[in-house]
Amino acid sequence: MTGQLQICIHRGTREIGGSCVELEYDGKRIVVDLGLPLNAELEATELPHIPAIHSADGSLLGVLLSHGHRDHWGLLPKLPGGINVHLGRKTLSIMTAAAPFMPGGYAPDSAMVYEDQKAFELGPFWITPHLMDHSGFDAYGFLIEAGGRRIYYSGDIRGHGRKAALFERFLASPPADVDLLLMEGSSLGRLSTSQRFETENEIENRLLETMRRTAGIVLVACSAQNIDRVVSVYRAAKRSGRRLLVDAYAAEVLKATDTKSIPKPTDEWPDVKVYIPQAQRRFLKERNIAALVDAYKGRRVFPEALPEEAAKSAMLMRPWMLRDLAQAGALMGASAIWSQWDGYLKEEAGIKFQDACRAASVGFEIIHTSGHADPHDLQRFAEAMQAKKLVPIHTFQPDQFEGLFGNVARVVDGEWFYV
Numbered sequence: 001m002t003g004q005l006q007i008c009i010h011r012g013t014r015e016i017g018g019s020c021v022e023l024e025y026d027g028k029r030i031v032v033d034l035g036l037p038l039n040a041e042l043e044a045t046e047l048p049h050i051p052a053i054h055s056a057d058g059s060l061l062g063v064l065l066s067h068g069h070r071d072h073w074g075l076l077p078k079l080p081g082g083i084n085v086h087l088g089r090k091t092l093s094i095m096t097a098a099a100p101f102m103p104g105g106y107a108p109d110s111a112m113v114y115e116d117q118k119a120f121e122l123g124p125f126w127i128t129p130h131l132m133d134h135s136g137f138d139a140y141g142f143l144i145e146a147g148g149r150r151i152y153y154s155g156d157i158r159g160h161g162r163k164a165a166l167f168e169r170f171l172a173s174p175p176a177d178v179d180l181l182l183m184e185g186s187s188l189g190r191l192s193t194s195q196r197f198e199t200e201n202e203i204e205n206r207l208l209e210t211m212r213r214t215a216g217i218v219l220v221a222c223s224a225q226n227i228d229r230v231v232s233v234y235r236a237a238k239r240s241g242r243r244l245l246v247d248a249y250a251a252e253v254l255k256a257t258d259t260k261s262i263p264k265p266t267d268e269w270p271d272v273k274v275y276i277p278q279a280q281r282r283f284l285k286e287r288n289i290a291a292l293v294d295a296y297k298g299r300r301v302f303p304e305a306l307p308e309e310a311a312k313s314a315m316l317m318r319p320w321m322l323r324d325l326a327q328a329g330a331l332m333g334a335s336a337i338w339s340q341w342d343g344y345l346k347e348e349a350g351i352k353f354q355d356a357c358r359a360a361s362v363g364f365e366i367i368h369t370s371g372h373a374d375p376h377d378l379q380r381f382a383e384a385m386q387a388k389k390l391v392p393i394h395t396f397q398p399d400q401f402e403g404l405f406g407n408v409a410r411v412v413d414g415e416w417f418y419v
């Protein structure tokens with residue numbers, strides 16, 4: 001099978017999560033993302049049907065990972081050893097830092113790092129990563145060229161985050177002559193065409209309002225890996241005269257960003273402190289990683305000091321920490337802000353958290369914006385790309401693509417087609 005580039009979306013043509021695309025040219029193959037479907041269990045989920053993964057013929061040249069969200073990497077732990085995983089350097093460092101803290105945490109053994117806009121070669125494939133704005137840090141789209149054909153895989157994108165400038169830079173000079181664009185459409189079905197998502201700056205201002213009017217501690221339930229959001233929380237905290245408190249997990253993730261402008265518990269950021277809940281102290285010991293707290297020396301806030309510190313603090317937290325904070329007597333006049341997907345609030349842990357806030361007279365509100373582009377920005381993206389064909393991926397609403405974008409071609413999961 002030589003001569004023409006062909007492609008198969010194993011999963012993603014009509015769902016968000018579990019994205020996986022395989023490309024073949026001249027008998028050589030690459031796989032782009034190998035995600036776990038939303039709400040799926042790793043043990044109960046098979047790898048997509050990719051025979052080259054299990055073959056020793058060397059036809060599979062590697063897996064490209066667009067970013068560190070589980071709906072893109074979640075099935076990587078099932079890869080046999082020896083298959084190279086190509087990913088951003090900071091994605092690798094965050095995955096490595098986060099792994100010991102997460103159930104099913106993972107970082108690839110055979111990791112190869114790529115860089116923004118530095119093209120690299122995998123057999124007949126030329127790959128150029130493009131750093132994009134997304135709620136996941138260090139997230140890329142890929143231009144992939146083989147046999148004279150050009151594919152662009154959008155990855156997960158948005159234009160309203162802290163790296164909106166990257167989105168605009170891309171639109172100003174997108175890759176030319178793209179034959180096929182695989183573009184995400186996460187927001188379709190969630191927003192009408194004319195609705196816009198709030199920007200990360202607007203989120204910062206709303207966080208600030210709550211921090212200003214709250215007498216006690218402000219608890220922000222968000223993912224520490226949503227680095228844009230952590231920056232918004234930090235900035236709002238600073239503007240309201242508060243310090244940012246993080247636990248050991250968030251501390252390690254923030255340090256792993258290895259980025260000067262990102263707040264972290266180091267000497268350069270005197271207003272970032274570390275609070276380690278009791279349960280986490282035990283956990284660190286069990287995992288034999290208690291030594292990492294040595295690096296927080298002089299930056300710790302201990303439970304006995306927390307009631308006094310509360311009014312001057314904003315804390316990144318997860319719902320299970322609420323009980324610890326109550327025991328420390330730190331919840332007087334507190335507010336809780338849910339700053340992640342509100343769908344989690346309908347799940348058991350989310351319902352319990354709201355109940356616990358109510359029981360402790362902790363104010364509760366949702367302040368969040370999406371990690372994905374709204375339809376307006378998706379239209380701008382598609383128009384700028386001018387691809388000969390646009391194939392929907394990473395969407396629950398592929399049928400809405402035709403009404404919004406030009407040159408749409410629908411495909412189905414598991415079917416090969418020529419580019």
Ligand SMILES: [Zn+2]
Binds near residue numbers: 067069156371
């Ligand atoms: Zn993502």
Ligand SMILES: [Zn+2]
Binds near residue numbers: 017069072156
């Ligand atoms: Zn995704």
